[in-house]
Amino acid sequence: MQETETRASSAGVAEEVRGEGRPGRELPRHWPLLLLGAAVLPGVLLVLVGRSLDEPAGQAWRTVCLAVIVQALPFLLLGTALSGAINAFVPASVFQRLLPKRPALAVPVAGLAGVVLPGCECASVPVANSLIGRGVAPAAAFAFLLSAPAINPIVLTATAVAFPGSPEMVLARLAASLVTAAAMGWLWLWLGRSEWLRPAVRHTGHQAGHSRWTEFRQGFQHDFLHAGGFLVVGAMAAATFNVAMPRSVLDTFSGSPWLSVLFLAALAIVLAVCSEADAFVAASLSGFSPTARLAFMVVGPMVDLKLIALQAGTFGRAFAWRFSAATTVVAVVCSVIVGGVLL
Structure with missing residues (x-):
């Protein structure tokens, strides 16, 4: 099995990586205005829309949406800044x-390295790709890919803030996410095949001709604008879900232990909320059980629509669909088991 793992880590990646760094165009000169607009404009629009909605449902929608954004934004800023710093200043060879x-x-x-090395979902895919290209076993790289955005200090702190007075929720998220990441790594060792991986040019690390501070700025700007958009969409979806969902439909799912877990796991995949912010969305889904909300926070950072697309583009569709489907099943099972014990 170790020989298979060695072949998986080296097959198709013998080519030397030249010109690493975050790909893409140079930053526009007005990038600070884009950052400011991404941080301020959604709140302004929500306030303006909220004022035009005098009905109680409209006011409740505005309150929930703004609460999720305002609470999550500081953690999103800090998380993307740390992710950009790691990408720019920490060599993958470490x-x-x-x-x-x-x-x-x-x-x-x-998997444990994800506890001390924060990174968002978008950054974890190219980092894992680079690790494989530098000789790290794919199973270990995939374990880090899953754990880094799920159990890093920023995410755990945000979870503690979103669920005040509930340290068991933080512990449950840490345990379920870590077990899921390790289980998927071992599952790849057991069943993974090298032909499922499509080697791609690695783009993580220092790029010749660019200062590390320039790379940090580019990484921060890219991740914040990208993740911030998903945060706003997730907050609006959560608010709409809380306000517009008929009580009868909500009771159908929330009243059943299994249906509620499966429903919120599917919702996490569709909403694709950044891991630094998903705890606040989960906390707003107060009609569901703690275990169901735990499943939302465990599945979301590991499997969502944007991650499936990123994995397909990096490792190939054969890998992305198999890995995402298996991760969803393992994450739901781990959430139910850990939630049943700790929550």
């Missing part, structure tokens, strides 16, 4: 030196 040589042991170590 991970290879720190991980055990045996893939079976490297998987849990890589």
Whole structure:
């Protein structure tokens, strides 16, 4: 199995990576205005729309939407800043030196690395791709891909703020996410095939001719604008869900332990809320059980529509669909088990 893992880590990636860095066009000169607009404009629009809605339902929608955005925005800013700093200043080779040589042991170590090395979902895919290209076992890289956006300090702190007085929710999220990441790494060791991976040009690390501060600025700007848009969409969807969903339909799902878990897991995949903000969306879904909301927070950072697209573009569709489907099942099962014990 170790020989298979070695072939998976080296097949098709023998080409030397040249000109690493975050791909894309140069930043426009007015990028600070874009950042300011991304941070301020949604709130202004919501206030203006809210004023035109005098009905109680409209006021409730505005309150929920603004509350989610205002609470989550500081954590989103901090998380994207730290992610950009890691991408610009921490060489990917550091991970290879720190991980055990045996893939079976490297998987849990890589999963635990997500606790101390924050990163958003969008950044975790190219980082994992780069790790594989530099000789890290794919199983370990995938464990890090799943754990980094799910259990880093920013996400856990945001969860504690979103669920005040409920430290068991923070512990449950940490445990369920870590177990899911490790289980998926070991599952890849057992069933993964190298032909499912499509080698791609790696674009993580320092790019020749660019200062690290320029790379940090580009990474922060890219991640914040990208994740901020999903935050606003997620907040609006959560508010609409809370206000517009008929009580009879809500009772159908929330009244059933299994249906509520499956429903919020599917909702997490569709909404694609950034992991730094999804705890606030989950907290707003007060009609559902704690275990169902835990499933929302465990599944979301690991499987959503944007991540499936990123994985398909990086590793290939054969990998993305298999890996995403398996991760969803494992994450739901782990959430139910951990939620049943801790919540």
